Amino acid sequence: MLRYMGTCNTIAFLMKPVNAPRKVLAIETSCDETSVALVEKRRDHLVVRAQVIASQIPLHAKTGGVVPEVAARAHEHKIIPLVAKTLAKAAVLPKDISAIAVTQGPGLLTSLLVGATAAKTLAAVWQKPLIPVHHLLGHTAAAWLGRDFRSFSYPMVILIVSGGHTELWTSSKLGAWRFLGRTRDDAAGEAFDKTAKMLGLGYPGGPAISRMAEHGNAQKFPLPRPLAASSDYDFSFSGLKTSVKYLHEAQTPRVKKSPVYVRDLAASIERAIVDALVGKCLKAIAHIQPKTLILAGGVAANTLLRKTLAQHAADKGINFAVPDKTYCTDNAAMIGAAALLFPRVVPRNWQASSRLKIV
Template sequence: MKQPIILAIDTSCDETCAAVSSGRKILSNVISSQINIHKEYGGVVPHLAKRAHQEKIEFVVKEALSRAAAQSHKFCARNLSPTHGRCEHAKISCAEPQIDAIAVTVGPGLAPALEVGIAFAKNLSLKYKKSLIAINHMEGHLLSSLANMEGSDPSMPALGLLASGGHTQLVLVKSIGHYQLLGETLDDAAGEALDKLAKMLHLGYPGGPIIEQLAKQGNPDSIPLPIPLQHSPDLNFSFSGLKTAAMYKIKSVGSVLTVKFTHNMTAAFQQAIAKSFTVKLQKAIEQYQPKSILLGGGVFSNLYFRAQIRSTAKQNSLPLHLPYSKKLYTDNAAMIAVAASFRFNKGESFVKDIQGLDRQPNLSF
């Protein structure tokens, strides 16, 4: 089967992303990060995120097409003019790119950020009369491990464990495109909890990578912390109680935080989150008897978390599928392109009313 050439765009949060794929093969994957913009605020500021997307989306899409052209002389990336988030005002002058469809993330995410990518994708679709495919950002994370995968798809049914700054979810993958949400966070997501701990410890933003490094030097058993919902029969997650417990521990040591305490706290907090992942994953394995596990989301760029999930998969004799590159754990458009290629081959999710396509910031499975 001839694989579709997909141009994908994602502006769901604080990275401006574009990618080109041929089926599951990634031809380019371009990401413009906004970390330096938001770190002084300790989190993503929506209106600043939107402005940065407006400034970068032309370059990012053009660069994705240019890099794809290095592998295939089918793409043009000359003189793409930015939409600045206003679809009707776009001025795009480019020889028609030889792509089969355009895919764009419509949610979940920050509404002001989402609208920039959607507007740009709508313009390209209308100008070049290319099919437009609307993609769920979390489906992209779910299928990120399939990027550049050779051979057959993972054995189904599969369990998908997703953890990012805004979401923590367990998903039953009956087949690609057919999902059942088994559990999700009831409050803070795992990535959000890590950022909040980093803020309490004055470590900077984003918190995840900093905590991972400091935790290597700490004793995770030196500070007792609760394992959220470990005895609950459902498959939901909760990290607000863990965050509160850590806050009281930090307050108990006074205003001066020693290096040793910081190392131990980050290690203990990281361990508690990992145990929450593995406890819920094990319960889901016992209940649903999956044939494989899929892992996705920026939180799992953490090697410690991946090691704990790998151990659980091994104990249950289940294959674990991971993204091939660290760039595919965090937000990116390559995963959106992969998800769209499956939709394209099935004739699914083509947008009929392109002008009417809108952001869905609270979109779920």
């Protein structure tokens, strides 16, 4: 069994510039999903030859959130068997792989260390180049999976929304990123999780809120849209979370158990979060005048958010790209995609980092 170590520099002498890999074995362990994928770059598109994901959702549902040490131990048990299973599914031998890619960060450090150590060990044994990938670039690259490269035009506005991140970026060309704004407190995904927990809807909260919201009245409860009038591109969701808490606590036990009340509040929460995300996205579009709008991250699986941004993009004549829902939540295919799409010179002594920056 592979054990993670306190440092990720153990085979740093293998780090070197990677030149145009074509077939990448990718590993993702940034939070609570253990995933391995084999991604291949062809002339005008990327192909996921195989992907395996071991979800920890049942494990963390008991606590209503991810416990870092529990997540790391689960990664340890799963990672090497998943590598073997992925290679078998793809019918690929180690000698056929061009490089190994792995999430460097951000994420839970103990979880990141498991993936980084596994990747570095495999790279040493198989004598393959190793490509560390920024987790958010992975989410962005997921939009390219299954699409012709030629359908992506610059400049771009990129909205990345997940349980740990809510950020707006712009890109003027492949690999050139400029930060616009981020949440000042809670991420949108965290707001979904915490409000779902208040309503007793379970974990993860995003899908639970969305399911209840389908038949609810989103106008029933006038929840706040923090920073909606601010001139910057920042987000804030802590105030929304607090408003839901006080509103819910003010209800009688009978009302709290009412399916109609729960559906209406869920719909109001979902609409408030989507409005906040879309509002800042439209502000960025007005300023940047992009040719492509990309929505990525776990919350990109939200149907209301996808439909709302797709309609705005269509109205403005902008190409809209969002990953298939399979590739919205954490997965290794997106890490392989980023390694193939965004080549870089790899630092010789890179480390896994819970607070890794893109630029």
